[in-house]
Amino acid sequence: MKRKKLLSIMLSLVLIIGLLAGCSTSKKDDTQGTTEGTTKEAKAEDPTAADTKKEHVNLKFFTGKIETIDVMNEIINDFNASQDRITVEQEYQKDASNIIKIKFAADQVPDIMTTYEQGFADEDKYLDLSDQSQWWSRLTPAMKDMCTDVDSGKQYRICTNMTMAGIFYNKEIFKELGLEVASNWNDFMANLETIKEKKPDVTPFFIFGNEAWHLGHLIEFIPQGYIKATYGTVEAKKAFLDNDKSKLNFGAPDGALATFAGNLLDMQAKGLINSDVLTATSDNCIQDFANGKAAMFSNGMWCLSSILEANPDMESNIGFAPYPAYMEGSKPVILSAEDSGYSISSTTKYKDEAIEFLNFLYKAENQKKYSEALKSPSAFTDVNASWASEGIVTEVNNALNSAVHIGFTNEKPAGFSGDDAGRMVQELLAGGYSAADFAKAFEEAWDAGMK
Secondary structure (H helix, E strand, O other), X not given: OHHHHHHHHHHHHHHHHHHHHHHHHHHHHHHHHHHHHHHHHHHHHOOOOOOOOOOOEEEEEEEOOHHHHHHHHHHHHHHHHHOOOEEXXXXXXXXXXXXXXXXXXXXXXXXXXXXOXXXXXXXXXXXXXOOOHHHHOOEOXXXXXXXXXXXXXXXOOEEEEEEEEEEEEEHHHHHHHOOOOOOEHHHHHHHHHHHHHHOOOOEEEEOOOOOHHHHHHHHHHOHHHHHHHHHOHHHHHHHHHHOOHHHHOOOOOOOHHHHHHHHHHHHHHOOOEOOOOOOOOHHHHHHHXXXXXXXXXXXXXXXXXHHHHHOHXXXXXXXXXXXXXXXXOOOOEEEEEEEEEEEEEOOOOOHHHXXXXXXXXXXXXXXXXXXXXXXXXEOEOOOOXXXXXXXXXXXXXXXXXXXXXXXXXXXXXXXXXXXXXXXXXXXXXXXXXXXXXXXXXXXXXXXXXXX
């Protein structure tokens, strides 16, 4: 009897344990079913839910264009706010063409940059952008040609704007003194001397020599401008690339470079440029010109917004002229070239992200904003920007119609940048060279940079 009772109790316990185990399994199965169902639903709603979440990307954007810092920050902020995966950070460097060398050497290359040197293109440091048809189909053919590498026929950068550079002059001063825009160097010097004599409180020609890029531009636009005008765009590009001494003739004591240096020293000796030339900045120049204290200076359309910001009333008083001919048989020249060129590093890990940002930057509404802030016409055919007043546009068109068009010297050696050339001009103005010695030293520096 006791045995039967004990057996009955044990059977009951086994039955209870079995039931509990079944309930436990049932709950587990229900839980798994719910989880799997939720996961399947999530996958149905978001195909990427099962993928590993993509890393956040920080894109480095490097520029030497002080005039575009504010508008670029505005566009960058809009882009960063438009999505949550990419953050673009802008870095400005005054000495950008030299800082970029350091970055390349230190393997700290920015993802996107506005600096461009032919030597770096030859070393495959820029990404080939030739296949980005969404950009090129909108660009004017002339500007696409400007962005095309002569040797390879490829495009390693894309410009967003066209720009002009020449001599800005005060129309009121010219009218008051009865001066005409000079087409040759002798008449140009005569104008400067008249301004010095009749208006002793006005700087006839302002040079902001504290900034090497500005002096480097004088080299590009005047002595190298003579070479470009003499041989034509393509042949001049080839001469720079091949270091064709028969055409460049940099070191000749009677060549374009020595003549330029001699003219500059002559202007300095006669007090026709500002006495603080080696310490003067672009801000000093803009302020003096905007307030009638400087009659003329050399620069590109990129400075127009700064002039008008300093003095909005100056708008109707801004004249614009080509660089006067200064070699025998030469003609006046004017820069008519690509502006705001953007390149992507060939070693960036974030090619797709860099292109995504440039796609955003190149939207027509952003380029209208950019063009109007830069005061420079857009290179995109679908961008209608009011970049300047009718009076200034007329001045620019008159200058373009009266001179030979030249481009930037993008074919400089990687080891001798525009800033390097500018520093040599600083030494010239500091008394470090005669005109002939300057030309010889320049040729040696150019040759060394080629190596």
